Amino acid sequence: MNDFIFHNPDKVYFGKNQMEHLPEELLKFGNKVLLVYGGGSIKKNGLYDTVTGLMKENGIDFFELAGVEPNPRHSTANKGAAICKKENIDVILAVGGGSTIDCAKGVAAAALTEDGDVWPLVSGGIWVMQALPVIAVLTNAATGSEMDAWAVISNMDTNEKIGLGGEALIPRAAFENPEYSYSLPTYQTACGAFDIFNHVLDNYYLAGNATFDMVLELQEAVMRTVVKWTPVAMKEPENYEARANLMWASSMALNSILDAGTVHGCACHAMEHELSAYYDITHGHGLAILTPRWLTYILNENTASAIYRLGSKVFEVEEGLEAMTGAKKAIAAVSDFCFKTLGLKADLSELNIDDTHFKEMAEHACMGGVITGPVNLAPADVEKIYQMCL
Ligand code: NZQ
Ligand code: ZN
Secondary structure: OOOOOOOOOOEEEEOOOOHHHHHHHHHOOOOEEEEEEOOOHHHHOOHHHHHHHHHHHOOOEEEEEOOOOOOOEHHHHHHHHHHHHHHOOOEEEEEEOHHHHHHHHHHHHHOOOOOOOOHHHHHOOOOOOOOOOEEEEEOOOOOOHHHOOEEEEEEOOOOEEEEEEOHHHOOOEEEEOHHHHOOOOHHHHHHHHHHHHHHHHOOOHHHOOOOOHHHHHHHHHHHHHHHHHHHHHHHOOOOHHHHHHHHHHHHHHHOOOOOOOOOOOOHHHHHHHHHHHHHOOOHHHHHHHHHHHHHHHHOOOOOHHHHHHHHHHHHOOOOOOOHHHHHHHHHHHHHHHHHHHOOOOOOHHHHOOOHHHHHHHHHHHHOOOOEOOOOOEOHHHHHHHHHHOO
């Protein structure tokens, strides 16, 4: 178990009747708001009217940055930063999924720089200690951005997708009403759910010593929650219990509680960000394609018992098997979950991805070194894993 500091100042308003608190949270910072949202889902499901209505009733002036892309672009964040500078914005309100919240964080950081450009912060690996405050209204259970210190920003000109981190990026408040995720398409529900699953798996004790049992069991509980409730939410989009379990699992997976004392591996995430940087695919789908292949690649005598434990605790693989046999069953269960239960396409070739860029993607993913984990991955290993996904 490693030393850790736990600090998460985000105030979460969870449930059906919490939006009345939005104006008071915004007004803590001032009455000039930049409202950030995506391609229009919040206009279709009525959330735009709710949020803007509350701001109007409370005398809050707001400006808008609309059209944030899935895999948000640095250029969009820069547009938002320019509005903040011109209008002296006090606080940024993100209403949407991870892409919208991440873009809002990019805006918040860039707005306080001299040139209003987020990319030097992202590409320079700057830990952001100063940013405008961000408040998030979450509509997709997936990334954990509503409660974490990260924003993942893409630069499609250079095929780069990189995480920008910093304490100042943790939202000051998050509103999580599971009903806001009722309108999610089935595909996004599945992709978001697998993203949650993988956030936990990437920090599971496959990447370290399992000496902190409490965290280990919490991690397994969150993964079990995803396995149990995602099929329900896919079948019954308006099942409140299912949506609520997934939404809180999204926040739990990355709010630092579940990685306290563990080793950060993030192998699948490092490999996936290259896929979305080059091919603009949906993040959770890329993770689903990679994860069973990665587990297969790292399976050896040292990892077998931990992978088997994952299978028995999360997927009810029978106990009492020899470790290697159990681990193979566990990997098969993960694979079935991704491709049968969630119904996601299993191969990169089905997403029209071939091996053209694998070499450079593998090099980027390793950032000049190796991806550390239970088995360290050098570029040649990553390339082989991409090949296994074709
Ligand atoms: O743009 P709109 O119209 O809102 O539609 C979105 C988008 O098309 C739609 N959607 C979201 N909520 C909806 C809805 N449609 C109907 N009803 C709703 N309630 O779903 C589509 C995908 O939205 P997006 O925000 O892109 O999805 P997600 O929440 O999965 O975010 C993905 C982004 O977050 C990054 C990913 O890499 C990707 O760029 N990540 C951020 C992390 C973080 N900040 O810590 C960590 C993650 O590992 C991840 O990398
Ligand atoms: Zn993720």
